[in-house]
Structures are given as C-alpha cells and as structure tokens.
Amino acid sequence: MEPNTTKSAYAFLPWVLTFALLGALTVFSYYRESDNPFEMEFKKADLLSTMRIHLLEAIEAEKNAVMATTDEASESFAVRSRQAADKVESNRKEIESIIDQQKLPREIEILNNFNICWAQFRKLDETILALATQNTNLKAQKISATQGAQEMERFEQSLNRLIHRNAGNNRCNTTVMLSYEALTAGLKIFSVHQSHIEEADDQEMDKIELSIKSYDISARKALGSLSNITGLKDSEDLKNAETAYEQFMNLTDEVLRLSRMNTNIKSAELSLGGNELISSQCQEILADLQETIQARQFKATR
Template sequence: MEPKTTKRPYVFLPWILTFVLLGALTVFGYYRGSYNPFETELMKVDLLSTMRIHLLEAIEAEKNAVMAITDEASESFALQARKAADDVENSRKELESIIQQEKRPRETEMLNDFNICWSQFRKVDETILDLATQNTNLKAQKISATQGAQEMEHFEQSLNRIIHRNTNNLCNDAVMLSYEALTAGLKILALHKPHIEEANDQEMDKIEQSIKSYDESARKALGSLCGIVDPSGSEDLNNAEAAYEQFMNLTGEVLRLSRMNTNIKSAELSLGRKSLISSQCQEILATFQETVQAPRSKATR
C-alpha cells in the first residue's frame, strides 16, 4: 500500500496571489473611477461633439417644422426636433455626471452656463413647435382658396343667371342689385389673404371692419332682390343666398384661424429669440469643447 500524499500549501500560492491581485484591482478601480484621466477627457470631448451635432439637428428640424406647408410635415419635423433635443439632453446628463465627479471649476462654470442657455432653448423650442404644428394660418389660407372660393363661385353663377335674364334693361334694379351683392362678396374674399398674412391685431381689426361693411351691403342687396325677382329667378336667388351664407360661415372660420396666427408667431420666435438662444448655446459648447481639449493638446506637443 502506497503512502498517502499531502498537497503542500505553496501549490495553491499562484491561485491565491491571482485572486488577491484581482480583488485589489477591483477595489482600486471602484474608488478611483472607471476611467483614467485621458479616457475621461476623450469621453467629455466626444459628449460635447455629440451635443453640438444633435443641437444643430434640433435647430434645423425646428425651422423645417415652422416652414412646412402641411400638418403631416410639421408634425414629422417637430418629432425630429424633439428627438434631437432629447439626445442633447441625454449627453448633457452624462457630461454633468463626469464634471460633478471631477469638480474642475472652469468646466463646472461652463456647464452651468450651458444649463441656463439650454433651459431657455427647450422652453422656446417647445413653444415654437406647438405653434408650428397648429398651422392655423395655412389652414385658413386653404379654406379660403378652396371651399371659400368654391362657394363664391356658386354665388356668382346664381347671380349671373339673374343678371342674364334682365340684360334687356341694364338699368334694371335686379341687375344693379345683383352686381352690388356680387361685388361685395368678391371684396370679402379678396380680404381673406391680407387678414391671414397680417400679424398686427389692430390691422386685423380694420380688415374685419371692412368685411363687416361689405357683408352688410351684400345682405341688403340680396334682401332687396327678394322683392323684385320674378318667379323664374327665385331658385337662382335661393341658391345665391345659400351659397353666400355658407361663404360667410367659412369666412368666420378663416378669420378665427387667422387671428390665432400660429404660423406667423412661430416664425417670428424662430427668427428672433430662438435664433439668439441657439447661437449662444452653440457658442458655449464650442468654447467648452476647446477648454476640455486644451490640456490634451499641450500634453501632446
């Protein structure tokens, strides 16, 4: 029977040393952070670069949302703008976490400057996107150019038939009143466009006052026609009155949407206050990136 052999402790020494070393590295890595200074600088530069790219994307998408001519396009660009802004915010949070850990005064100061600018950017941006996607001026223009113009055409056709029945006497009251009603209606249609394009409330008041005056003239003329049109023209007169009534209902909707002025307001904000804030945020990020890169540039010389 062979003697039983015993394993000496030194046989396990390499394994013990390995585990101790790994444990020490883990603990050391936990307390010193996951990255060395060079890696941290690279991360900050990358985050700042990413923020600048997404900021430009957000600005461009917002401008496209403002300029879009359909609800679908406005909403699509607004979605892109919000997505790009969220990407900036995600990178900003990562950057903030690193800077708070490092506690470098200059970088902390620059981050605070950007945070203030970024907060203003997001508030104005959301206001613009909300206005742009409502598209009230474009909707008013579409109603005027399609349904409004169509009802005015029906109105004109009905009155023209009345006029043609009385062509033997150009001074006939039916002819004069028909032309009076038609002229007033066409002038109202022509005032849709300047009202839609007007940004000043006082100027819109003046346009609406003119519309009211022309409406009164048209209704007065139509009312007078009722007493003189012969039975053969009564159907045309009824059609004219129905078309005019529908036209004025559409005019009311055009004026309501136009008064909201969401497209004009969003464009003014985008070209004005938003443009200044965007430039400031971009400038801060550019300077921030240069500041972070400066120590590394010196070290490589």
C-alpha cells in the first residue's frame, strides 16, 4: 500500500470508531429501554412458576379455612388464601403486559383462557371463604353441646326432684307419667339437634323441624297438665323445670337458625366440588402456557 493511502485510511479511523461507538450505544440504549427478548422470555417463565406456586397456596389455605374448627383458624386461613390469590393476580397482570407487547397469538389465546378460568375461581373462592368463616354449623353444634345440654340437664333434674318429692302421695303416678312424658319429648328434641346440623337437604331439615314441633307440643302439654295438679302449681321444682325447658327451646331455635344457614356444609361442597374442578383447569392452563414459553425458549437457543 502506498504511504499516502495508508495515511488517508488512518485519518478516517477516528470517524469509523466514533460511528461504531454510537451504534453500540444506540443498541444498548434500545435494550435498556425495551427488555431484551431473551430476558422477557425468562421473565415470563419465572412469573408463571410463581403464579402456579401462589395458586396452590391459595387453594390449600381455602381448604384449611373450610376444615378449620374455630372462627380464629378459619379467618386466619381465609386471609392467607386471599393474600396468595392477590399475588397470583399481580403476577397475572405483569405477564399479561409482556404478552400484549409481544403479540404472540398462541400465548394471547392461552392467557385469555386463563383469565376466564381465573375470574371464575376468584368469584367462587370468595364465596367459599365467606361461608367458611361464618361457621354456622360449628356454632350450632357448640350451642347444642354446651348450653343446650346444660338446660336439658336442669330440666331433667327438676322433674326428677318433682317426682321424688311427690312419691308418697296419691298423685304420684300421674306426676311420674306426666314428668317422664315431658322429659322424653325434651330429650327427643335434643337428640335430633345433631341430625339437623349435619343435614344438607332443606326438605330433610323440614321433616326434622316438624318432628321437633310435635315433641314440643307434647312436652308443653305435659308441663301444663302438671301445673294443673293440685299442690304442684306453685312447686319450685316445676317452675324450674318450665324455665329450663323454655330456655332450652330458645337455644333450639338458635341451633335450627344457624344450622339452616349450613355455611360449613355449603363451603365444603363448593370447595370439594366446583372449585376443585375450576382450580384444576386454571393450573392446567398455566402449565400449557409454561410449556409454550419453554418451547419458544428452546428454539431461540438452538
């Protein structure tokens, strides 16, 4: 090469280096402002993995809220379930933004399917959690087993004292017969509390309540007949029996009211039935989207 030509080439070298540097800076600036395609693929994969983990956490916490035996435990698990679901929603919005930018038809289609499934899951999940935290069946059971049992015991003890104190007079047989008639009716009412609490069918609960009304009529009739017996009208034992029975029936009304709401049974049925199916569908859709993204990553790295 001629010396003059060499000098001329060296003269342009600074300009070439300048343009090369500017080009590199432009490319670098582009990838800083809009995420690198490879990084976006890995980010989507990471978001999907996180979504699937939080979805499983939401499902597990929901089931624990349904199965919990105290209000405190139900509330605690319900909070955890909602928090996990909120994390899924946050990740969903983030990955939706990336997929909308990339405009990849298959990923858009799968994400749209997930959005539909996810909306159904959240709606049903909130219904289940709201029911589970009311715990009406458990509350009915607790009232029956504690306060109800106590009043029935007071009722029985008062009638037994009434019988023993009248054992030596001519009205003994009538007193015994009516007392046991009232006690038997009361115990039958108490015995069907649990059946009503465990029953999920409204018609079957109607039948139980009809039997309770029939037993109540028998008990009140027997107590009324006892009060008409000469010498028993002002009996302290009879008054105590009547008071205990009245309080027992007030508690029975509350047991039936709570049992009718059936929130524990309904939440369990929804959780183990409809929501289990929907949650499985959501998980399958996320797995499908994850496989699609991974397939694109594999092609891009070949």
